[in-house]
Amino acid sequence: MAAFGTVFMPKMSLAEYKDQRWDYQQLVNSDSLNLHPGAHVLHYASTCFEGLKAFRHDDGSVHIFRMDKNIARMAQSSRLLALPPIDVTLLRQMIIDVVTAFNDQVPAPPGSMYIRPTHIGTEPAIGKAAHPTNQSLLYVLLSPVGDYFSGGIKPLKLLVEDQGSRCAAHMGMIKSGGNYASALGPILQAREAFAADQVLFCPNGDVQETGAANFILIDGDEIITKDLDSSFLHGVTRDSILTLARDRGMTVSERPLSVEELIERAQKPQTEAALSGTAAVLTPVGSLVYQGRTINVGNGQGGPITEQLRNALNAIQWGQAEDTHGWLTRID
Structure with a gap:
């Protein structure tokens, strides 16, 4: 099977911003873009994106999960990067149009159709390092994906x-390629030195997130995760998991979490930890490497609450549980 996110539908929806207006070009071929070598994005990283999914239910219908939440976050990212303002109504239509066009290609669970809206600055101007782009492209790619696990x-x-x-603290809540690039070096070093899967970034001892996912600690009936600020990404899956935890009567504590408290709690038998994100939903964390020592989280194998919360979210996405939210x- 092809690697996750490497197969694409042959068409994408595309709109261009120029002369202070959006021009929606409908569906175009998805195998290439025509960019000037001096395009702002290629020199000054004026780019952001989103990741969301469409799911096929047992009756054959297709449903997109939390589209409006992802669109709102992309509008926020564009604003914070000084990209041209996104027309949220237009982007919503672009997503619906391209998913509708390939409705019959949406896999059945546990597969899904991964949706990747992308916004890039295209003005050919290499002298605008301290100025925003006045031109941009907005497009929506589709990639059918199988079971992540x-x-x-x-x-x-x-x-x-x-x-x-x-990444830079004031950039954390932006879903921008530059933030992922800045984390890549430390991740590769951690893999080589410690066979670690990811790096949990905790600047000045403040537990934040990994290179590509939010971090959640589960201690009995309490979920602990960092409170929202500008330093890290406000995950849609994170928000969904916390909402489902509250529905179950769990205590959700969004607050600062220090490395010292994390290490102390991790060694308790009932503790679980997980990473939340669109691709893997909720993935258990079995161990932490800190100051040269490997520390198991709970029993080191994940735990029942992580599995229950992941299954509860999947059940809604797959149409097997009521979508009360x-x-x-x-x-259609």
Whole structure:
């Protein structure tokens, strides 16, 4: 099977911003873009994106999960990067149009159709390092994906980095390619030195997130995760998991979490930890590497609450449980 996110539908929806207006070009070929070599994005990283999914239900219908939440976050990212303002109504239509066009290609569960809206600055101007682009492209790619856990769920090992940051603190809540690029070096070093799967960035001892997912600690009936600020990404899956935890009567504590408290709680038998994100939903964390020592989280194998919360979210996405929060948008 092809690697996650490497197969694409042959068409994408595309709109261009120029002369202070959006021009929606409908569906175009998805195998290339025509960019000037001096395009703003290629020199000054004026780019942001989103990741969301469409799911097929047992009756054959297709539903997009939390589309409006992702669109709102992309509008926020564009604004914070000084990209041209996104027309949220237009982007919503672009997503619906391209998913509708390939409705019959949406896989059945546990597969899904991964949706990747992308916004890039295209003005050919290499003298605008301190100025925003006045032109941009907005497009929506589709990638059918299979079961993220096709080889079985493997608890992750995280290197706890208590000094360095994933990205600049004022950029954390932007879903921008530059933030992922800045985390890549430390992640590769952690893999080589400690066989770690990811790095948990905790600048000045403040537990934040990994290179590509939010971090959640589960201690009995309490979920602890960092309170929202500008330093890290406000995950849609994170928000969904916390909402489902509250529905179950769990205590949700969104507050600062220090490395010291994390290490102390991690060694309790009932403790669980997980990473939340669109691709893997909720993935268990089995161990932490800190100051050269490997520390199991709970029993080191993940735990029942992580599994229950992941299954509860999947059940809504797959149409096997009632969507009481209005998270699904049906595509006809």
